[in-house]
Amino acid sequence: APTVPILPHHLLARDTHFNSSLPNITIFATGGTIAGSAASNTATTGYTAGALGVDILIQAVPELWNISNVKGVQVANVDSGSITPEILLNLTSMIQEALDDPYCQGAVVTHGTDTLEESAFFLDLTIKTDKPVVVVGAMRPATAISADGPMNLLEAVTLAGSPEARGRGTMVVLNDRIGSAFYMTKTHSNALDTFKASEQGYLGFFLDTKPLFYYHPVLPIGREYFNVSGATELPEVDILFGHQVLNPKLARSAVESGAKGLVLAGMGAGGWTSAGTNEIEDLVEEYGTQVVVSSRTMGGFVQTDGSGNMYGGQDLNPQKARIMLQLALYAGYSSKQLATLFGFAP
Numbered sequence: 001a002p003t004v005p006i007l008p009h010h011l012l013a014r015d016t017h018f019n020s021s022l023p024n025i026t027i028f029a030t031g032g033t034i035a036g037s038a039a040s041n042t043a044t045t046g047y048t049a050g051a052l053g054v055d056i057l058i059q060a061v062p063e064l065w066n067i068s069n070v071k072g073v074q075v076a077n078v079d080s081g082s083i084t085p086e087i088l089l090n091l092t093s094m095i096q097e098a099l100d101d102p103y104c105q106g107a108v109v110t111h112g113t114d115t116l117e118e119s120a121f122f123l124d125l126t127i128k129t130d131k132p133v134v135v136v137g138a139m140r141p142a143t144a145i146s147a148d149g150p151m152n153l154l155e156a157v158t159l160a161g162s163p164e165a166r167g168r169g170t171m172v173v174l175n176d177r178i179g180s181a182f183y184m185t186k187t188h189s190n191a192l193d194t195f196k197a198s199e200q201g202y203l204g205f206f207l208d209t210k211p212l213f214y215y216h217p218v219l220p221i222g223r224e225y226f227n228v229s230g231a232t233e234l235p236e237v238d239i240l241f242g243h244q245v246l247n248p249k250l251a252r253s254a255v256e257s258g259a260k261g262l263v264l265a266g267m268g269a270g271g272w273t274s275a276g277t278n279e280i281e282d283l284v285e286e287y288g289t290q291v292v293v294s295s296r297t298m299g300g301f302v303q304t305d306g307s308g309n310m311y312g313g314q315d316l317n318p319q320k321a322r323i324m325l326q327l328a329l330y331a332g333y334s335s336k337q338l339a340t341l342f343g344f345a346p
């Protein structure tokens, strides 16, 4: 199994900056564009994501010291397409440990935006705390004119240290908006206003870097806690994308190469082709594969209809349904428990 490099946990000038009246926030850095470096200040594509270390990200925003005592931990430094279950499991256990310390008020994770919603959802389901966990990224590399990373980081740290941010689960911050990690998704490949939850909306926004919430603290229906302490790997769950004349054998190939679960990014309200459905039913019979049916439409609802080993992904998009199924399989959920888990209709 691949090993995850964990760079030394280091304090940044904490002695010189420490102010006992400010919250103590730990920033866990994983890479992405927020730590990206390009050859020119006009380049917003074709750069190296995860090039700069957490100390450089912190040094770039000295205002952080006015609102918090920050500590940086380099967990990884990769493009978010390279985040692995090993990194996620490590991240969960490091954040849990940090937040279990009564002197730590909140945690921030810097992350690439491409798979940020997957990691944020994973953290939301695997960390037990009332304290704020804030996942933040950027769309422009740190070297760009009007890089969005520094402001996003300042807002994320401010949020993590705010008492009114407690009890809201893991949150995502970008473009002056606060959203629930349970629902936020990347909706545009290039624009700054990419993270949205079109049906569920934002929790709040930032004014002069201060968080302003629309609602009192509330948690999403269907949010479940999975204890992954001590886990070193997670069961494989693959996503298949629905379209006209899809190749029904892709499902078999996924299962025979190790997938214990499948998520179907179905057409409309979870539709699949009839040849594809026959193949999936055979796999359920032969291998006991657990299948969650989601939708490629990026909105709406797929219900659980009670047919064995097949569950509706509710309003989770395929990439979030995949994380939920992976955690439930790790926890050894029975078919009945899975039907309850994927039956959280609001």
Ligand SMILES: NC(=O)C[C@H](N)C(=O)O
Pocket: 031, 032, 033, 034, 049, 078, 079, 080, 081, 111, 112, 113, 114, 115, 137, 138, 139, 140
């Ligand atoms: N804006 C970004 O962070 C994209 C980058 N490719 C990443 O996900 O790491």
